[in-house]
Amino acid sequence: MLIAARNLTKFFELRGGLTGKGAVQAVSDVDVEVREGEIVGVVGESGSGKSTLGRLLLGLIAPTSGEVLFDIPEELLQKYDEARSANDKKTMEEIASKYSITRKSGRELRALRRRMNMMFQDPYSSLNPRWRVEDIIMEPMVSTGYLTGNEARKRVRELLEEVGLPREFAYRYPHELSGGQRQRVALARSISTLPSFLVLDEPTSALDVSAQAQILQLLKRIRERFRIGLLLITHNIAVVSYMSDRIYVMYAGKVVEGGPKTSIISKPQHPYTVALISAVPGNSRGPRVILRGEPPNLVDPPKGCHFHPRCPMVMDNCGWTAKEVAEELEFLLRGRYYGMLKEGSKVVPQGELEILVEGAKAEEVRKVIEEEKEEVKSLRSIYEVREGNGGALVKLMRYDIPGMYRTDEGREVSCLIYRKT
Amino acid sequence: METQKTEYEADRFREIKTSLSVFFSNKGAVVGLVIVLVYVVDALLVQFFPQALGLKHPYTLVSNYVNPVPQPPSASYPFGTTFPGVDLFTSILKAVRVDLGYSLFVVLLGAFIGTVLGVISAFAGGIVDEFVMRITDIFFSIPYLVLALAIGFVLGRTLDNMALALAIVWWPIYARYARGQALSIKEMTFVEAARASGSGGGKIMFRHILPNVLPPIFVQISLDLGTVVLVFSVLAFIGFIPNANVPELGYLASLGLNYVATAPWTVLFPGAAITLFALAVNLVGDGLRDVLDPRRRS
Numbered sequence: 001m002l003i004a005a006r007n008l009t010k011f012f013e014l015r016g017g018l019t020g021k022g023a024v025q026a027v028s029d030v031d032v033e034v035r036e037g038e039i040v041g042v043v044g045e046s047g048s049g050k051s052t053l054g055r056l057l058l059g060l061i062a063p064t065s066g067e068v069l070f071d072i073p074e075e076l077l078q079k080y081d082e083a084r085s086a087n088d089k090k091t092m093e094e095i096a097s098k099y100s101i102t103r104k105s106g107r108e109l110r111a112l113r114r115r116m117n118m119m120f121q122d123p124y125s126s127l128n129p130r131w132r133v134e135d136i137i138m139e140p141m142v143s144t145g146y147l148t149g150n151e152a153r154k155r156v157r158e159l160l161e162e163v164g165l166p167r168e169f170a171y172r173y174p175h176e177l178s179g180g181q182r183q184r185v186a187l188a189r190s191i192s193t194l195p196s197f198l199v200l201d202e203p204t205s206a207l208d209v210s211a212q213a214q215i216l217q218l219l220k221r222i223r224e225r226f227r228i229g230l231l232l233i234t235h236n237i238a239v240v241s242y243m244s245d246r247i248y249v250m251y252a253g254k255v256v257e258g259g260p261k262t263s264i265i266s267k268p269q270h271p272y273t274v275a276l277i278s279a280v281p282g283n284s285r286g287p288r289v290i291l292r293g294e295p296p297n298l299v300d301p302p303k304g305c306h307f308h309p310r311c312p313m314v315m316d317n318c319g320w321t322a323k324e325v326a327e328e329l330e331f332l333l334r335g336r337y338y339g340m341l342k343e344g345s346k347v348v349p350q351g352e353l354e355i356l357v358e359g360a361k362a363e364e365v366r367k368v369i370e371e372e373k374e375e376v377k378s379l380r381s382i383y384e385v386r387e388g389n390g391g392a393l394v395k396l397m398r399y400d401i402p403g404m405y406r407t408d409e410g411r412e413v414s415c416l417i418y419r420k421t
Numbered sequence: 422m423e424t425q426k427t428e429y430e431a432d433r434f435r436e437i438k439t440s441l442s443v444f445f446s447n448k449g450a451v452v453g454l455v456i457v458l459v460y461v462v463d464a465l466l467v468q469f470f471p472q473a474l475g476l477k478h479p480y481t482l483v484s485n486y487v488n489p490v491p492q493p494p495s496a497s498y499p500f501g502t503t504f505p506g507v508d509l510f511t512s513i514l515k516a517v518r519v520d521l522g523y524s525l526f527v528v529l530l531g532a533f534i535g536t537v538l539g540v541i542s543a544f545a546g547g548i549v550d551e552f553v554m555r556i557t558d559i560f561f562s563i564p565y566l567v568l569a570l571a572i573g574f575v576l577g578r579t580l581d582n583m584a585l586a587l588a589i590v591w592w593p594i595y596a597r598y599a600r601g602q603a604l605s606i607k608e609m610t611f612v613e614a615a616r617a618s619g620s621g622g623g624k625i626m627f628r629h630i631l632p633n634v635l636p637p638i639f640v641q642i643s644l645d646l647g648t649v650v651l652v653f654s655v656l657a658f659i660g661f662i663p664n665a666n667v668p669e670l671g672y673l674a675s676l677g678l679n680y681v682a683t684a685p686w687t688v689l690f691p692g693a694a695i696t697l698f699a700l701a702v703n704l705v706g707d708g709l710r711d712v713l714d715p716r717r718r719s
Binding site: 060110113114117118120121122125126127128129130139143186 | 609610611613614615616617618619620621624629632633
């Protein structure tokens, strides 16, 4: 296995503020894998943690927890996974200490830089405007000691030809090049040390359509020639379906679904993936699913499945908490069922799974819930309403946190619908 | 291999040629450069071949107590004379060397200290950044002239110490400029790309960030060269720097002060020499910015 992430988590601490500290949970508990010479696509909307994941895999930012195992033999990875499900910390530690890039010293990491690199989205800011193309492409070679001096210069000429640029471009400055040409230079830089793993962070998003196609074809050719494992981060389903062998779909910092490209595109399983694929223009497969609401605030993400507040197929145990249900219940009681809530009384969440409806009768509240269950999905998580101290006490069922469930060949879905009981 | 090297050198040459053509296409900069060159040549001549300008005492002012009252410009005294019978033309020629030297010393020292501290503080962040920036705040909270006077007073009121005092009050502005610039450049993707390529902190700081920080610094240097000549002259003019007949433009302007109503040239000519230099240096700075910015080259 070229690279495998296990339980990878990154929280960005928020500094200061009146409300005290918190953390943006950009990536939480993610497993991904890239094999040698494989193109793996990561799709998801803005802010779903795709780019953070790419940077974590390269060790450009340090994870809050979790491991990135680089170049680990298949058997050892299997052993690690077995140890993980058996909660055998010792074996896990033993393997991680040897293969995890988060454990490497600065010097070892620098040596690893020769074997992995990254290509960025914006070709205008990813090249130093004061450096010539030659120096830009040479940088990884010189910094990692791969090649230096005239040998490196010679190699720059070869690389330029490899990415379809004339040799004379070595003397140009980035501002003399077009977006597509710059992106070719960026590609030449990232492959200059013949790495085995490359992260492409939205490599074509800043380009016009014809340049996109050229860069994608070039990437495919380069991958075949040098057998580089690629992690392609993008929000563009078309790009992913053209390029990748396998796909991971991310939502709100979690991988919700992963598997072979064709099977995910033709038969998406996670409700979020279904909505995502149905939103591709020109898609004739089934009706378009329109999601309500917005992606969650990652400082305080939803409990259980991060997608549950927007999920069209949400169930009673998907992660509803007293806060969410109380909000919707209060909305109903102040609106459609006006008068049930007395002047000055409130709907108060008590802890995570209990709500007190002040001054209301259990019987009436139960009736409202029964009536609205079909429409307001969060009410499905209520399993008991009884008289409590000064009102009706509403009890919610405990939610489950979805794991990754194996469905078809090579497919994994993080949704309770697919949990085998 | 050999051909590649010559190819490389030919390219270097081509680059210098573009730089020059960019600079010379800016007319103001050319005029400025000519004036600055005249000053520089004058300073160098006075330093090394004073006899070429016909100066017998290049490092002191020559008084004439036989006729101390300022004389108007005439054939023998092109700029007239000032009290006490000092020939203004030759004195200005001598004074340029002194002012130029001190101004260069102050600005370059200030810019060097400030830029290095600014870039380091932006790059290190945290406590280092906080510390350096609070120090610059202290410097900025006191008017620089007052601060320079205070430091000069502590160091001892001589020309050299005064230059040192000015350098001490002059670095914070460079530290702020460099830091601000470095902070924005630090966040650009090419810095992250460099890290992904295995470049270490030192290389990123000095090869990636510093070159992108320098252009505004150069512009500031060119502006300051003129300003420091002004400030220096002001200090000499108000008599803060005790002067033992050292030809210095500000001191020169102050000599004829009692006669300014009847002999305005005593102040006018040294003052014009100061202003002209400040202006010329600004023009050159403008042209220099064009050369340094690759985006303006095409």
